[in-house]
Structures are given as structure tokens and as C-alpha cells.
Amino acid sequence: MLLFQWGISSYQGRSFNLDITRQFILEEPENEDDEYTMSQLSLSFFFAPTEQTDRIKDSNQWCRTPDELADFETFIIGNDSYRAVAEVRPFKVVLEFSGV
Numbered sequence: 001m002l003l004f005q006w007g008i009s010s011y012q013g014r015s016f017n018l019d020i021t022r023q024f025i026l027e028e029p030e031n032e033d034d035e036y037t038m039s040q041l042s043l044s045f046f047f048a049p050t051e052q053t054d055r056i057k058d059s060n061q062w063c064r065t066p067d068e069l070a071d072f073e074t075f076i077i078g079n080d081s082y083r084a085v086a087e088v089r090p091f092k093v094v095l096e097f098s099g100v
Contacts, residue, residue: 002072006081007058011046012092016053018081019044023100038100046092047085056081 001023009017021042047053061079063072076082 002063002069003060004063004072004076004079005058005060006056006079008049008054009046014049015046015091016049016056016081016085017044017046018085020076040098040100042094042096042098044094044096045085045090046094047088047090050084052084053081056084 003019003021003023005017005019005021007017009015011017019042021040023038023040026037026039059081061072061075063069
């Protein structure tokens with residue numbers, strides 16, 4: 001799955017964050033009671049907050065299947081959070097791989 005999330009964060013003080021995360025199932029459980037072994041790769045962009053970004057409510061949007069990808073891309077490009085910073089250079093970009 002893919003996750004697009006945005007909002008104000010406390011990274012290096014106060015910042016506005018856009019993040020796209022890809023989750024991976026590494027191993028399926030052997031029985032119903034066990035949990036999936038998962039990891040994720042996140043690409044986060046951090047921007048200085050502005051009056052415009054302060055008005056944007058923190059939220060997220062999932063893309064659960066490849067069939068949803070075109071609509072997911074359209075959603076991101078049309079989203080107020082993306083448009084607010086589309087032409088702004090982030091002060092920090094972080095790529096992180098971790099377990100879930």
C-alpha cells in the first residue's frame with residue numbers, strides 16, 4: 001500500500017510535512033493469530049510553516065491497490081497540502097526504511 005500524509009510536525013522545531021510511504025509485507029503469518037511482518041519506506045519533505053499551511057488540517061490518504069494509483073496521483077496533485085508547497089524548496093528531505 002501507499003500512504004500520503006501531511007500536516008504540521010515538531011521536526012526541528014515546527015514544520016509542515018508531506019510524506020509518501022510504501023508499506024511492504026515481508027512475511028505472511030502462518031496462522032490467524034500471528035501478525036504480518038512488515039516494513040516501510042518513507043520519503044518526507046519538511047517545509048517552513050506558513051499561514052497557508054497552518055490552515056490545512058492534518059490528514060492522510062491511502063492507495064490500497066495498483067488499480068487506485070491513477071486516482072491516488074490525481075488526489076495528491078489536487079490536494080491543498082501539495083499545492084501549498086509545490087513550488088517551495090523543502091528545508092529537509094528524509095528517506096527512511098523501518099519496520100512497522
